Each structure stands twice: as C-alpha cells, then as structure tokens.
Amino acid sequence: MDLFSSLGLGFSVALDPFNVFYCFVGVLLGTLVGVLPGIGPTATIAMLLPITFSLNPETALIMLAGIYYGAQYGGSTTAILINLPGESSAAVTAIDGYQMARQGRAGPALAAAALGSFFAGSVATFLLAAFAPPLARAALSFGSPEYFSLIVLGLLVSIALAHGSILKALAMIVLGLLLGMVGQDIYTGTPRFTFGLRELFGGLNFVALAVGVFGIAEILRNLENEREREVGVKAVKNLWLTRDDFRRIAAPVLRGTVIGSLLGILPGGGHILSAFASYSAEKRLSKHPEQFGKGAIEGVAGPESANNAAAQTSFIPLMTLGIPAHPVMALMIGAFILQGITPGPNVINEQPALFWGIIASMWVGNLLLVILNLPLVGLWVKMLSIPYRVLFPAIVLFACIGTLSINQNIFDIYAIAFFGLVGYLLIRFGCEPAPLLLGFVLGPLLEEHLRRAMIISRGDPMVFVERPISAALLALALAAVLIAVLPNIRRKRQEVFVEDD
Amino acid sequence: MKKFSTLMLAVLAAGSAFTSVSAFAQDYPTQPITIVVPFSAGGPTDTVTRLVAAAMSEDLGQQVVVQNVGGAGGTLGAGQVAAANPDGYTLLLHHIGMSTAPALYASLPFDPMKDFEPIGLVTEVPMTIVARKDFQPETLEDLIAYVKENGENVTYANAGIGAASQLCGLLFMDALDVKMTEVPYQGTGPAMTDLLGGQIDMMCDQTTNTTSQIKAGEIKAYAVTTPERIAVLPDVPTLAEGGLENFNLAIWHGLYAPAGTDKAIIERLTKSLQTALADENVGNSFAELGTYPVPADQATPEALAQKLEGQIGLWGEVIKAAGVSAQ
Numbered sequence: 001m002d003l004f005s006s007l008g009l010g011f012s013v014a015l016d017p018f019n020v021f022y023c024f025v026g027v028l029l030g031t032l033v034g035v036l037p038g039i040g041p042t043a044t045i046a047m048l049l050p051i052t053f054s055l056n057p058e059t060a061l062i063m064l065a066g067i068y069y070g071a072q073y074g075g076s077t078t079a080i081l082i083n084l085p086g087e088s089s090a091a092v093t094a095i096d097g098y099q100m101a102r103q104g105r106a107g108p109a110l111a112a113a114a115l116g117s118f119f120a121g122s123v124a125t126f127l128l129a130a131f132a133p134p135l136a137r138a139a140l141s142f143g144s145p146e147y148f149s150l151i152v153l154g155l156l157v158s159i160a161l162a163h164g165s166i167l168k169a170l171a172m173i174v175l176g177l178l179l180g181m182v183g184q185d186i187y188t189g190t191p192r193f194t195f196g197l198r199e200l201f202g203g204l205n206f207v208a209l210a211v212g213v214f215g216i217a218e219i220l221r222n223l224e225n226e227r228e229r230e231v232g233v234k235a236v237k238n239l240w241l242t243r244d245d246f247r248r249i250a251a252p253v254l255r256g257t258v259i260g261s262l263l264g265i266l267p268g269g270g271h272i273l274s275a276f277a278s279y280s281a282e283k284r285l286s287k288h289p290e291q292f293g294k295g296a297i298e299g300v301a302g303p304e305s306a307n308n309a310a311a312q313t314s315f316i317p318l319m320t321l322g323i324p325a326h327p328v329m330a331l332m333i334g335a336f337i338l339q340g341i342t343p344g345p346n347v348i349n350e351q352p353a354l355f356w357g358i359i360a361s362m363w364v365g366n367l368l369l370v371i372l373n374l375p376l377v378g379l380w381v382k383m384l385s386i387p388y389r390v391l392f393p394a395i396v397l398f399a400c401i402g403t404l405s406i407n408q409n410i411f412d413i414y415a416i417a418f419f420g421l422v423g424y425l426l427i428r429f430g431c432e433p434a435p436l437l438l439g440f441v442l443g444p445l446l447e448e449h450l451r452r453a454m455i456i457s458r459g460d461p462m463v464f465v466e467r468p469i470s471a472a473l474l475a476l477a478l479a480a481v482l483i484a485v486l487p488n489i490r491r492k493r494q495e496v497f498v499e500d501d
Numbered sequence: 502m503k504k505f506s507t508l509m510l511a512v513l514a515a516g517s518a519f520t521s522v523s524a525f526a527q528d529y530p531t532q533p534i535t536i537v538v539p540f541s542a543g544g545p546t547d548t549v550t551r552l553v554a555a556a557m558s559e560d561l562g563q564q565v566v567v568q569n570v571g572g573a574g575g576t577l578g579a580g581q582v583a584a585a586n587p588d589g590y591t592l593l594l595h596h597i598g599m600s601t602a603p604a605l606y607a608s609l610p611f612d613p614m615k616d617f618e619p620i621g622l623v624t625e626v627p628m629t630i631v632a633r634k635d636f637q638p639e640t641l642e643d644l645i646a647y648v649k650e651n652g653e654n655v656t657y658a659n660a661g662i663g664a665a666s667q668l669c670g671l672l673f674m675d676a677l678d679v680k681m682t683e684v685p686y687q688g689t690g691p692a693m694t695d696l697l698g699g700q701i702d703m704m705c706d707q708t709t710n711t712t713s714q715i716k717a718g719e720i721k722a723y724a725v726t727t728p729e730r731i732a733v734l735p736d737v738p739t740l741a742e743g744g745l746e747n748f749n750l751a752i753w754h755g756l757y758a759p760a761g762t763d764k765a766i767i768e769r770l771t772k773s774l775q776t777a778l779a780d781e782n783v784g785n786s787f788a789e790l791g792t793y794p795v796p797a798d799q800a801t802p803e804a805l806a807q808k809l810e811g812q813i814g815l816w817g818e819v820i821k822a823a824g825v826s827a828q
Binding site: 042046049053140141142143144184186187188198199201202267317321322323324330334337340343344345346408409448452455456458 | 541547548551555567568569570571574576577580610653654656661662682683684685686687688690691693694695697698699700701709713714716717719782785786789790
C-alpha cells in the first residue's frame, strides 16, 4: 500500500464521527490534566483503561493517544501563567513564558505555544506516517555510548553558552546532578543519599522538585513583599500575536519542530532533551540573546514546538517496534494488549486500519486542540485577575493534590515544601532553577548510559570514539566548548540560563 | 457476559445466606475496595491487576480500584498494605518479589508470612530466554555450550536488583555454573530496545514483553523457563529439554489482605477471585499476555501460603549464593 491509500484508510477511520468524538474527549481530558501539575497523562490513562474495554480498539487508542498529546498542550498553561511546570519540558517554557505573563503578555505566550505545538504536531505526524519504520530502525543504532555522548553535548552546550554567572549555572547543574543521584543505584542496589528513608529509594520525584523550586519558591518571593507584588498585575495588553510576534516565532517554531522530531524518535530519552535543546539553539541563534529569560517569545515558541513534535514522534518506536520510549508509552502498550493487540513490528501489516487510523487521528486531534485552546487563552488570562490572596492557596493546593496523585506518597508533599524553601533561597542567592532541573533530569541518564557503555565494552573507554555517531557527537561537544573559550568569539557568547527577576 | 456475572452474583449471594458469618462480614463489601499494586502503572503486574479488578468489581457489586504505589522494588507498597486497616478494603496484588524481598532487603518493614492473609494465587507468567537476532548460537544446546565457553564475554540484560529478569539470570547462571556480564536497565522495556538494536547479547524476560518480538523474528528465543512448553510459543523448547532439569521459573502473582482480616471476608474475596479468573474476558486477555489464570484450586489462601513459603526458602538460598543485596 502506498502512503496515500494508507492515509486514505487512516482518515476514513479517524473521521468517523464516533472516533472524532472520542478523540475530542481524549484531547479535552488531556488538556485538563495537563494543566494540573502532577495529574499527568500516566495517571489519567491508567484510570481510564477499564473504560476503554467496551470501545473498539481504534476508538480506545485514538482517545488514549489524544490524552497524551493533549496533556503536552495543557502542560504549558500553568507553566506560563503561574510558573508551575508539571514536567521537564514545561520547565523550559516557564523560563520565558512566565516572564511574558508578568509583563501582561500571557495571551501571546499561550497563543504562541498553541500555534507552535499545532504546527509541530502536524509536521511530526507526517514524519510518523511517511518514515516511521526506517526512522525506528535508525534510532536502534543508538546504544549507550551514543546516548552518553548526546547528553554530554546537551550539557556542554548549555554550560558553554552561559554568561556572567557561569559559575552559578555550573553549580546549579552540579547540584541537580547530585539531587538526581538520590535513590537506589540500579547497578548495585546501593542506596545513595537516602538517609535510611525508604521513600527515597526510588529517587526524588521530579514533579515535587519542579513544583517546589519553580512554583512554591515564586509564591514565597511574591509574598515576601506584599505591597509590590506584581503577579499578573500588569494590564493584559493583548490576547493575540502581533505581526511582529508572528515574524519572531516563525523560525523558532520550524527549528523546534526539526529538533523535537529527531530527538523524539530516540527511545532512550531523546524527548527529554528536546525542549532544552531547542531553547539553547534559539538563544544561541537569536540576535537578541539578552532578551531570553526576560520574556522572549522565541523561548516559548521553540521549546513548545520541539516538545510537541517529540510527543508525536515518540509514537514511532512504539508503533513500529513495540518498544516504549517512556512510561506513558508503556501504558499505551498495556492498552494495546487489553484490546487484544500485541504492539510490535507486525501491527502495521496486520492492523493497517488501526495503525493508520491512529496516525490520522493525530492530525484531527491537533486541529481539535488548537480550536479548543485558542478561545481558552482569554479564559486562562482572566484567571490572573483573581486576587493573589485567593490564587496562591489554590495553586499550592492543586500542586499538592497533583503531586500526591502520582504515587499516593505523602513524602512527596514534604519534598515540595522542602524544595520550595530551597528554591526561595536560590532566588535570593541569584541562582537559577532551570540549570538545576537540567542536571536533575539528565544526570541520572548520563550516569546510566556511561556505566552501561563501560560495562558492555568491558571497561574500554575507547568505545565512545570508536563508534562513529558517538564520536561525531563528542566532536560537536568539543566544538561547542572551543567556541565558548576562544576569545574573539567570546564577545558574541550568549546567555542560556538567565532568569533575572 | 454481564448476565452471567449477575447470575453468579445472585448465586454467591444466595450461598452466603446459608453460611454463618458475622454481621459485619456479611454486609461486606459496602464500599469501594482498593487493590494496591506496588509498581508503576503500565507494567505487566499493573495490567494483570486491572483485568482482575474489573472482573472482581462485577462479582462484588462494588468498585475495585487499583492504586499504584511504586518504589523500593515493591516493598513500599507492600509495607503500606501491611500497615493498613485489616477491614478487607485495602488489598495487595504482588508478584514473586514478595518472596525475594526478605533476602534482598536487610531491614524490611514487614514480614511476608506474618503480616498478610493470603487470598489466592492469580497467575503464573512464564519467562523466555531470548537473544539478539544475529547472536551466534542457533539452538538451546548451542547456547548452553556458547555461554559456558565465553562466560563473561556474553552480555546479559536485566531490569536491576531483584527484578524477575535478574532472578531468571541468576538461576540460569547458577544452573550452568558460569558467570556472564550483567547489564542492568531501568526496566526490561529499555533492555528490549537494546536487544533489538543488537547492543547486548541476551535477556530473560516474561512472555508479556517478548512474545510479539519473537513471533516477528526480531529476536531469537532459545527456551521457556516453565516445565512444559507454552501454548503461545509451541516451537520454543523448555530448559529441561536442554538438559537443565528442575529449572522452573514463572513470575507468580498473589492477592493478599493485611493480617487480621476477618476469615469470612477472606473467604468472600477468594470466591470473588476465583469467579474473576474464570471470566472469559480475563482468560482471553491473559492469553494475549502469554499467560493464563491459575486453576480454581490454586486461587486459594492455602495454595498461596504454600507457594510463598517455598519460594522464600528457594530465593533466600539463590540470592545469598549470588551475593546480591538491595541495601
């Protein structure tokens, strides 16, 4: 079957009114749970699995997929409005998105995020349709040495481009790496930094950490100066993008889509890097890098596009190889199995209506999302006019409920309080929480892949330069350092993580 | 299907009228029941639990809710249920890890034998010994010879300390009296990715995770770990056929209540579990997972207690011999 007749089949499934309805239900639910930090797509899909028993496989999986990418849309909303990211990619959006909200530009920020996501989602879905099997094969050539080198590149690009507070940024990355080490070492089972607390064996909860150092710390900072508080107080200028905004986001959206699509295919954690990578790239390429961290719309549009593109292409390893790229995809495998379909290389041939139906439904879903979200922008922005004395307890409450819902673990609530205080102290010391989160997310991956590569190579470090992809990535990393160090280029060096307040 | 369940409910209700039970237990259940799964949502244990919970909900006439309490190799969730109120409204569905925890964890906050009332076995998931597509050995005999000869040059993926895939590897290496290079992953999903990509040599994992890849010819299957061949993979021999007598490993799952739960409630739950396991939908879905519900005479407190005790003894020795510890 060629691509067009396949897509024809796909759209005949996806445009069935019944399926469109469930697709809508999925993206609506996804948007709602994405807005609440913590109550993410994993919990929602798990809760809804029993309900999908009675639906036919296409409908059930279209709805569940909708929840997943719908949540990617919704996640940016709280990050932009109240600096409360629910996942690592939203943490990147919060950097400039929240600053835009403080300047009364929450509307354009939300609109840029929605439009960027829509564009990226549509393009990535096309990639999924056209090239899924070969792309998945290519992604398999990424072993631990390649992932290690990719993460080194990611970290070095971020460090090398930091400016002024390079020492503080470095310190924050290291602190993040250390926090990421908390928990049981998967190689030996040795508990590290757990202080005998069984709750820490599984490591610190990302949502608790992110909600603490971003959301709660921001609330503390706002409350310390009751009179001069300024959350959302600047008059909302406009809800829609200006012509100038459109001009500014076009290139970042395109680049974010490319970066996200490529990284999303890698099943070993590529999607985590996508938003960070896009942000670094935009700041590096921008003519006004000094605006980043102070409300640059490029810093919202790029990472949001990258994130949504990665969300779509992360279906590639699942649908063509039957391997999950992250916990939500693992849950999708469970959903396939409950429907009597074992995901794997044969799905595309044995269940063409299902395979192409899901892909086509992603276009439908992305369209529904943009129709759903753009009118909501006005509503969300109105939320900022709620008096802060009412708003902040509600934020704290929702953050706690959301975080508790992940593992039903009261310990995570204490962690929010603790990291809220830590985050507040960091703000006071002029340190930025974004590099900390970068270290926290990438640190464990870096260690895991380094050690695994060394175990498999039986202790031979040459494996990192003998494998061509790995060697190329390391060479790029070296180049990034050289560019930052060479004095004549130093003047152009740009800031990556600056969140002045 | 619905009709059948309603009928069963009526029969059970009528049956319970003849047995003398306390008033409290007679009304049971009057509120939703929570089954704690000590692993994250989406894993094989979670899937098994959700299927059983849905069928038990119909039988009990109350919603049976699944709650994921992951962490510390399943000991966090198990510890929470051990400390829960023994009123029959908080249950635990745990797998083989219940029997390995005492050997792996020096300070366990609960005693698997004393702190729980067994309700019944649920399922036993067979495991498969698999390798990358281009791995040299062709048959099980070849594999055994190859592993004996190459020892630590063979890389072997597992999902970390105490995971089923690690236990299987330990037993296999113990049986061959050889050491391979163990490569831990965060779960067998990522391990499967590397196996498909040819980054590692071998793995032993539940049929849940391997069957589709084996059938698609993406990986090689050498053996199943059960005494008999299994229906979904009729061409794959057992390890016993390859000369490893007595090699018997299946990831068994059991349902438990906290110690001190009323006997009548346990009886009611056992009955409900048996009804759920006889459900056609559950049977079919289990078959898709490459497993099957245990027969009714195994879904009993006695069978589970016996299984648990025997396995605690077995794994205590294997884990001690291998020098593995989680803390």
